[in-house]
Amino acid sequence: MNRLSPFNVVSLVVGFAFLYVPILLLVVYSFNASRLVTVWGGFSTQWYSALWRNQQFLDAAFVTLRVALLSASVATVLGTLAALALVRHADFRGKLLFSGMIFAPLVMPEVITGLSLLLLFVSIGFDRGFWTVTLAHITFSMCFVAVVVQSRLISFDRSLEEAAQDLGCPPWKAFLVITLPVIWPAVAAGWMLAFTLSLDDLVIASFTSGPGATTLPMRIYSQVRLGVTPEINAISTILIAIVASGVIAATIVTKRAEVRRLRDERLAAAENS
Amino acid sequence: MAEDGGAGGRIGRAVSRRLAIAIPYLWLLGLFLVPFLFVFKISLSETSYGQPPYAPVFALDSLAGLWADIRQLSFDNYAWLFSDRLYLDAYLSSLRIAAISTVLALMIGYPLAYAMARSPAGWRPILVMLVILPFWTSFLIRVYAWIGILRPEGYLNQFLLWTGLISSPLSILNTETAVYIGIVYSYLPFMVLPIYASLERMDGRLIEAAGDLGCPPWRAFWAITLPLSVPGIIAGAFLVFIPAVGEFVIPDLLGGSQTLMVGKVLWDEFFANRDWPVASAVAILLLILLVAPMVALQRYRDRAV
Numbered sequence: 312m313n314r315l316s317p318f319n320v321v322s323l324v325v326g327f328a329f330l331y332v333p334i335l336l337l338v339v340y341s342f343n344a345s346r347l348v349t350v351w352g353g354f355s356t357q358w359y360s361a362l363w364r365n366q367q368f369l370d371a372a373f374v375t376l377r378v379a380l381l382s383a384s385v386a387t388v389l390g391t392l393a394a395l396a397l398v399r400h401a402d403f404r405g406k407l408l409f410s411g412m413i414f415a416p417l418v419m420p421e422v423i424t425g426l427s428l429l430l431l432f433v434s435i436g437f438d439r440g441f442w443t444v445t446l447a448h449i450t451f452s453m454c455f456v457a458v459v460v461q462s463r464l465i466s467f468d469r470s471l472e473e474a475a476q477d478l479g480c481p482p483w484k485a486f487l488v489i490t491l492p493v494i495w496p497a498v499a500a501g502w503m504l505a506f507t508l509s510l511d512d513l514v515i516a517s518f519t520s521g522p523g524a525t526t527l528p529m530r531i532y533s534q535v536r537l538g539v540t541p542e543i544n545a546i547s548t549i550l551i552a553i554v555a556s557g558v559i560a561a562t563i564v565t566k567r568a569e570v571r572r573l574r575d576e577r578l579a580a581a582e583n584s
Numbered sequence: 585m586a587e588d589g590g591a592g593g594r595i596g597r598a599v600s601r602r603l604a605i606a607i608p609y610l611w612l613l614g615l616f617l618v619p620f621l622f623v624f625k626i627s628l629s630e631t632s633y634g635q636p637p638y639a640p641v642f643a644l645d646s647l648a649g650l651w652a653d654i655r656q657l658s659f660d661n662y663a664w665l666f667s668d669r670l671y672l673d674a675y676l677s678s679l680r681i682a683a684i685s686t687v688l689a690l691m692i693g694y695p696l697a698y699a700m701a702r703s704p705a706g707w708r709p710i711l712v713m714l715v716i717l718p719f720w721t722s723f724l725i726r727v728y729a730w731i732g733i734l735r736p737e738g739y740l741n742q743f744l745l746w747t748g749l750i751s752s753p754l755s756i757l758n759t760e761t762a763v764y765i766g767i768v769y770s771y772l773p774f775m776v777l778p779i780y781a782s783l784e785r786m787d788g789r790l791i792e793a794a795g796d797l798g799c800p801p802w803r804a805f806w807a808i809t810l811p812l813s814v815p816g817i818i819a820g821a822f823l824v825f826i827p828a829v830g831e832f833v834i835p836d837l838l839g840g841s842q843t844l845m846v847g848k849v850l851w852d853e854f855f856a857n858r859d860w861p862v863a864s865a866v867a868i869l870l871l872i873l874l875v876a877p878m879v880a881l882q883r884y885r886d887r888a889v
């Protein structure tokens with residue numbers, strides 16, 4: 312174990328202050344009684360109740376939630392399949408193109424991805440709205456899922472599944488019974504990532520959505536351009552709270568699963584000896 | 585293969601294998617690759633007023649028609665991009681802002697990653713989690729948070745005036761400085777995590793050996809630690825640089841009208857001017873600009889795996 316030098320302590324404090332102070336200020340000032348966002352006027356939850364009465368925000372939140380749930384679920388299935396294809400199949404025709412298409416959306420500027428999907432939908436005459444946003448979100452988030460699941464699959468011992476198949480287990484069943492439980496934490500993390508990416512996306516949604524399908528980031532963005540308001544602080548705080556509790560819960564669950572697995576393995580080893 | 589698996593098992597395996605590849609493959613072809621061909625196609629068409637706001641290029645009804653269409657393709661949109669200084673300036677300033685932001689992110693990210701890798705083993709998972717957590721919260725909200733800090737009457741100016749460091753408010757919002765802050769803040773986890781990964785893997789005995797041989801700590805860092813973390817630095821730099829070049833939200837919300845970046849130009853061409861062919865040409869040139877760093881990063885990752 313190393314002892315931290317003063318320089319390292321300063322680096323940690325400065326680095327994490329930089330990451331967290333802006334978020335903390337946002338959260339604190341969402342409970343500000345004053346209409347002026349940067350002047351403290353006492354504690355109040357009035358902006359949260361104002362939010363609750365704001366039908367536009369509620370509608371946008373509902374659209375966003377439906378898009379995110381649907382796109383994260385489909386993206387998780389497609390991304391897991393893509394990860395299997397990348398890890399399991401040493402070579403198939405067009406593998407280079409395939410891995411390129413998995414990788415490119417991760418770093419592609421969103422304006423290009425959004426523009427290209429919009430031009431596709433217009434060219435084939437597909438009316439923009441809920442479905443076009445959902446299709447767009449599935450497409451880019453499945454690539455993130457694929458990368459997350461891929462890293463877990465690489466370390467998976469394939470002989471277990473092969474043994475099951477040799478004993479007559481059909482491949483899909485071998486996958487469901489043996490592989491999936493082992494890679495499950497990565498699949499769940501992939502779903503979470505896809506869900507938050509969809510919840511968060513402004514640029515691609517702006518290009519691909521149509522009338523009646525305004526998402527929450529689009530609503531927030533148009534509000535922010537008009538000026539900073541305490542309502543936006545309140546909605547931001549709610550979103551931060553949801554995501555933070557989700558991530559913390561997921562961490563605890565996977566930790567527990569890990570502990571249980573280790574315990575089971577130890578028990579099995581003890582019985583064998 | 586076992587006897588009782590038989591031919592049925594073999595066929596089942598082949599079919600499921602094909603499907604597992606084909607479904608995501610076809611999805612990405614249809615919704616990722618083909619759309620780029622549409623962008624390319626429309627970048628070669630003529631601007632027109634109407635719905636949709638471009639003249640159709642390919643009718644694809646007959647081979648003769650196709651040839652006629654090809655002869656109609658115009659590179660006017662590209663010529664236009666090179667004739668107007670605005671576009672060239674936008675590309676150049678995007679590259680410059682992304683490069684400066686990458687260097688700044690490295691200067692903040694490296695000490696942080698180093699300190700994380702040097703902290704007690706029990707802390708490390710928690711510290712990594714703390715770096716990742718902001719990445720899970722909304723990008724738009726994190727950029728928005730900086731508006732409140734950087735405004736003339738914002739928290740930063742209030743604080744500086746209160747401490748007496750300045751006597752009149754600084755104007756940071758709507759300048760390039762605000763864009764640097766926004767990019768570094770938003771993409772810092774992308775810089776810290778790869779560097780941390782390469783430093784954490786490092787064998788601590790190398791430093792001890794250097795110390796035993798009389799090497800002062802700063803030289804050990806310079807001769808051993810830094811070179812060993814170069815892969816992490818390169819990966820982190822690409823992960824910050826590439827998305828920063830095409831960034832739209834940060835220059836739009838923090839940079840004001842003075843900051844020129846290509847992502848914003850594309851957005852304005854598309855939504856404000858409704859000039860879809862020119863917007864497409866801007867996108868194609870941006871893509872060409874980014875292909876080299878993207879391929880370099882992909883190769884780097886393949887070697888690392």
